[in-house]
Amino acid sequence: MNKRGMSAVVTTLIIILLTIVALGIIWVVVKNVLDKGSEQISLTGITLDLEIIKVNVEGDNLDVTVKRNPGEGDLTAINFVFSDGDNSVVVRRNTNLDELGWQTFSFSLSTLAVEEITSISIAPVFETESGKEIVGDIIETSEYESGEAGTGGGDDAIGDPNDNPEEPGDTPTECVAILTCETEGYACDEFMDDCGELQNCGTCNSGYNCINNLCVEDTCVPEDNLTACNNAGYECEILSNTETCGEQVNCSEEVLGGTCVSIYGLNYECLDNTCIEKTYVNSGTVSWFGPPGVTQYFSSASLPDPQVANYYGYSATFPNLASPSCYLIVDYNYNPEVYSEVIVELFLDAPVSISVGEVYQIWESYTDCMNSL
Numbered sequence: 001m002n003k004r005g006m007s008a009v010v011t012t013l014i015i016i017l018l019t020i021v022a023l024g025i026i027w028v029v030v031k032n033v034l035d036k037g038s039e040q041i042s043l044t045g046i047t048l049d050l051e052i053i054k055v056n057v058e059g060d061n062l063d064v065t066v067k068r069n070p071g072e073g074d075l076t077a078i079n080f081v082f083s084d085g086d087n088s089v090v091v092r093r094n095t096n097l098d099e100l101g102w103q104t105f106s107f108s109l110s111t112l113a114v115e116e117i118t119s120i121s122i123a124p125v126f127e128t129e130s131g132k133e134i135v136g137d138i139i140e141t142s143e144y145e146s147g148e149a150g151t152g153g154g155d156d157a158i159g160d161p162n163d164n165p166e167e168p169g170d171t172p173t174e175c176v177a178i179l180t181c182e183t184e185g186y187a188c189d190e191f192m193d194d195c196g197e198l199q200n201c202g203t204c205n206s207g208y209n210c211i212n213n214l215c216v217e218d219t220c221v222p223e224d225n226l227t228a229c230n231n232a233g234y235e236c237e238i239l240s241n242t243e244t245c246g247e248q249v250n251c252s253e254e255v256l257g258g259t260c261v262s263i264y265g266l267n268y269e270c271l272d273n274t275c276i277e278k279t280y281v282n283s284g285t286v287s288w289f290g291p292p293g294v295t296q297y298f299s300s301a302s303l304p305d306p307q308v309a310n311y312y313g314y315s316a317t318f319p320n321l322a323s324p325s326c327y328l329i330v331d332y333n334y335n336p337e338v339y340s341e342v343i344v345e346l347f348l349d350a351p352v353s354i355s356v357g358e359v360y361q362i363w364e365s366y367t368d369c370m371n372s373l
Contacts, residue, residue: 048073054313067102077125084114186213211246220245236270266371278368280361294351303342315369326369
């Protein structure tokens with residue numbers, strides 16, 4: 001009787017133990033599923049918000065300016081989706097754009113494998129807490145009439161925005177190099193082009209040496225560095241030609257004794273081998289502003305019609321204020337039926353107080369605008 005009683009107790013204990021072990025195994029499986037699910041749920045709660053604020057086409061160059069609105073998330077890249085209505089390609093651009101910041105991304109139309117761009121979309125790429133990279137949904141699309149943004153034909157695409165960014169896209173692409181021996185003025189040796197291919201520029205004839213991709217007589221005697229820069233019309237940048245026997249000469253140091261920035265200031269740049277002052281594209285006086293004490297909007301008789309010059313995505317400043325700053329232009333609108341002048345809308349992080357007659361300046365770049373203050 002006692003033995004049967006003990007056997008029943010042992011059997012019960014074994015059943016309880018097996019039940020606990022089974023529950024433990026089930027919990028481990030369920031926990032893994034919940035952990036993965038919670039990571040996905042947390043991603044949907046991230047409020048990453050991107051906005052295309054300007055698209056500019058100049059020749060073969062396509063510039064897309066993106067603003068990041070308030071919202072949490074560890075942004076690591078942006079996928080740009082270019083479509084012609086039938087086909088689309090995606091170009092990834094790495095970025096650590098902060099909240100309320102904006103950045104201009106440049107593309108070559110000749111390297112985009114679409115015919116006539118009709119829309120440009122953007123999708124954020126961000127990391128989870130575990131370090132996993134996720135490609136988000138498309139959150140902004142700008143539509144264009146056929147051909148407005150330009151045409152293209154070949155590379156830099158990475159596939160569908162919902163694919164792994166490291167996988168190739170559905171549309172086969174072939175890179176066409178922009179940099180060649182001819183465009184770079186190279187007469188010999190090799191260099192890596194913009195498609196990552198090695199370009200062979202040939203060899204020099206007997207009696208010549210290849211120095212910095214130039215064929216130079218082996219008896220060449222270089223000119224004085226300052227003389228060579230002056231003769232070539234170089235005030236800045238690096239000079240390398242047959243007069244210097246192929247050697248590279250820093251004309252900024254030889255002519256100026258420093259860079260354009262160090263000599264003239266932050267608002268100077270070396271353009272076409274000459275120091276050029278960066279300047280505003282438009283200036284005038286305020287004829288209307290609003291709301292009072294905030295100045296999110298202003299107008300002026302000096303502002304051109306948007307069909308002549310559109311300053312959407314540029315930056316405005318009021319240089320005569322006690323503490324001037326620069327403000328991104330998020331709208332540039334003209335409706336003569338409502339108001340006789342262009343209305344400019346500013347993106348403000350704090351109110352700015354101006355009055356009628358206040359001087360304004362509009363700069364193409366926020367950086368240049370800030371450097372001018």
